[in-house]
Amino acid sequence: MSFHVLPGGTVPIRMWADPAEVEEQALAQLKNVAGLPWIHGLAVMPDVHYGKGATVGSVIAMRDAVSPAAVGVDIGCGMTAMRSDLTLEDLPGDLGRLRSRVERVLPVGRGSHRTPVDPSGVQGLRERGWYEFWKGFEELHPAVRGRSEKFGKARSQMGSLGSGNHFWELCADTSGSVWVVLHSGSRGIGNELAQHHIEAAGRLPHNQDLPDRDLAVFLAGTEEMDAYRRDLYWAQEYARRNRAVMLAITVNAVNECFPRRVKWDEPISCHHNYVAEETYGDVDVIVTRKGAIRAGRGELGIIPGSMATGTYIVRGLGNPESFHSASHGAGRRMSRNQARKRFTVRDLEEQTRGVECRKDSGVLDEIPGAYKDLDSVIEAQSDLVEVVAHLRQLVCIKG
Numbered sequence: 001m002s003f004h005v006l007p008g009g010t011v012p013i014r015m016w017a018d019p020a021e022v023e024e025q026a027l028a029q030l031k032n033v034a035g036l037p038w039i040h041g042l043a044v045m046p047d048v049h050y051g052k053g054a055t056v057g058s059v060i061a062m063r064d065a066v067s068p069a070a071v072g073v074d075i076g077c078g079m080t081a082m083r084s085d086l087t088l089e090d091l092p093g094d095l096g097r098l099r100s101r102v103e104r105v106l107p108v109g110r111g112s113h114r115t116p117v118d119p120s121g122v123q124g125l126r127e128r129g130w131y132e133f134w135k136g137f138e139e140l141h142p143a144v145r146g147r148s149e150k151f152g153k154a155r156s157q158m159g160s161l162g163s164g165n166h167f168w169e170l171c172a173d174t175s176g177s178v179w180v181v182l183h184s185g186s187r188g189i190g191n192e193l194a195q196h197h198i199e200a201a202g203r204l205p206h207n208q209d210l211p212d213r214d215l216a217v218f219l220a221g222t223e224e225m226d227a228y229r230r231d232l233y234w235a236q237e238y239a240r241r242n243r244a245v246m247l248a249i250t251v252n253a254v255n256e257c258f259p260r261r262v263k264w265d266e267p268i269s270c271h272h273n274y275v276a277e278e279t280y281g282d283v284d285v286i287v288t289r290k291g292a293i294r295a296g297r298g299e300l301g302i303i304p305g306s307m308a309t310g311t312y313i314v315r316g317l318g319n320p321e322s323f324h325s326a327s328h329g330a331g332r333r334m335s336r337n338q339a340r341k342r343f344t345v346r347d348l349e350e351q352t353r354g355v356e357c358r359k360d361s362g363v364l365d366e367i368p369g370a371y372k373d374l375d376s377v378i379e380a381q382s383d384l385v386e387v388v389a390h391l392r393q394l395v396c397i398k399g
Helices: 024-034 095-105 130-139 148-157 187-202 223-255 336-342 345-351 361-366 374-379
Strands: 004-006 013-015 039-049 056-062 078-087 167-173 177-184 268-271 273-280 283-290 292-294 300-304 311-316 325-327 385-398
Touching (some): 039 325, 039 374, 095 167, 130 148, 130 223, 167 311, 177 300, 223 273, 268 292, 283 292, 300 325, 300 374, 311 374
Antiparallel strands (some): 004 013, 056 283, 292 325
């Protein structure tokens, strides 16, 4: 057995992290979750750290209930990666020009497209059903759907990166093959949906005596649960399509840098802030993965590190003890404020040496030193995933 078991109120806490290395606030959150009356099981990933209500790095299985805070505010946030037939030898000596070309087509931070992306005009974009998808906006909760400009904003942000730890990268694996890797979610509309439902759950009578109101749940068979699931699944689809649009427009930008036609494999894509309805044994449960990926047997997943520590492509082993899950990344070992106070721009320059990326105070909170050691995180879950490829960054564009 490669995981630790801590006593919980209703269920034990299964941890693929060393409890001695987890901050006390996070341990307290885990105990709160393990004591919920609706809980069926709790698995904790090796990148676990403190979050709102539930820790980042939690896999929570409940019976007939779901907690919006156990998903997080960036509904559907996740990863996409795709390998090309380019090799390191094909790349230009100056990767700054390639980075600039991608930055011209990829809005970052609070940016969005001046004109919404027309999916039919994006070469290589395979997603279909756009009319039906956008029609679903009208079915979202009226408090969120609101004015027509919100719809316009959601349209304009489709195909944009966002801020924080979101990124676009050009990477190479150990054999020299070149990959594109990106990390993003459901942008402003997903955040707004999440905030609304977290607040709505907190007002419900059955949640008033919880040890942490942020763990408030919706119960199956109620109008509130139905409304949340409708909005949640739409936001998860938005996030998936957002990454698909970004992948297509940035791959086209990369292609323009080479005289020959570049060939690309099928993309690998996975959410790591989301809800799924699954069955373990004879029990139907609602599983929330907040900072965790699904790692069913044979399923491919993506586990990134920081700006300069690489990314692992993994294959799931289907371990039922973790509810077929694995970590979503290295996980932070210090807050953003702590990172800004501790490190300097010179530290950032040193830690990202050899990577074409921003090296200024605006991304100092994303310095590699603010994250846990990715190799240790991978080693701690050898019974959850096997490594398929290890990628290292060549170009990194931060949100």
